[in-house]
Amino acid sequence: MAWTAPMTAIPGDVFTAAQFNTHVRDNLNYLKTQTDTNASDISTGNTNITNLTNWTRRGSQNVTFTNQNAASLSVTFGFTFPAAPVVSSNIQHGGTESARWTSKAYNVTTTGCDIVVSAPTATNSSWVAIPVTWIAVYRP
Numbered sequence: 001m002a003w004t005a006p007m008t009a010i011p012g013d014v015f016t017a018a019q020f021n022t023h024v025r026d027n028l029n030y031l032k033t034q035t036d037t038n039a040s041d042i043s044t045g046n047t048n049i050t051n052l053t054n055w056t057r058r059g060s061q062n063v064t065f066t067n068q069n070a071a072s073l074s075v076t077f078g079f080t081f082p083a084a085p086v087v088s089s090n091i092q093h094g095g096t097e098s099a100r101w102t103s104k105a106y107n108v109t110t111t112g113c114d115i116v117v118s119a120p121t122a123t124n125s126s127w128v129a130i131p132v133t134w135i136a137v138y139r140p
Contacts, residue, residue, distance in 0.1 A: 003030050055081060055138045060092075062129040063117060069125070070118040077136055081110045085138035089115045092131040101125075103132055 006023045009015065057077045065071045077085075087105035091098050100120050105113045115132060119125060 001026060001030050001033065003027060055079070055085070056135065057085075058133070058135040060131045060133040063132050064128050064130075066126045067124045069122050070116060071127075072114050072116045073132060074112065074114055075105075075134055076112040079111075081136070081138040083138065084108045084110055085136040087113050087115075087134055087136045089132060089134040091117060092133060097125045097127055098130050105134065108136075 004022055004027060006027065007019060057079055059075065059077075061073050061075070063071060063073060075087075085108065087108050089103040089105050091101055091103050093099060098117075101117055102120070103115055103117045105115050107114045113134075113136070115134060117132060
């Protein structure tokens with residue numbers, strides 16, 4: 001059974017039993033089959049699901065350093081994406097020591113990336129356990 005692109009209804013059209021069966025019943029059965037096929041992967045959190053249209057992973061790491069104006073951290077997604085995802089990062093500000101700092105993902109691969117946090121000027125600072133969060137999104 002395959003997916004059939006649903007028809008577009010036009011005012012005044014008569015919706016026949018055959019059209020209902022093709023565009024509603026058969027498509028719902030197709031979706032049910034896809035759900036049943038992947039139910040065990042979805043319920044157990046298995047990351048080997050191959051027919052979803054987008055994947056997302058997220059995480060957070062505490063960053064600590066002394067008297068620096070930049071630092072980097074290595075992130076592992078815990079999952080292999082089919083291609084390099086888009087990664088966004090954010091500093092969960094710990095106060096004045098991280099104010100105006102930025103974070104950016106570099107060297108993004110299918111399994112991880114590096115995140116660099118840096119000051120807008122060459123002014124050094126010290127951080128103690130300031131969380132840097134990230135989210136990786138893949139869409140085919």
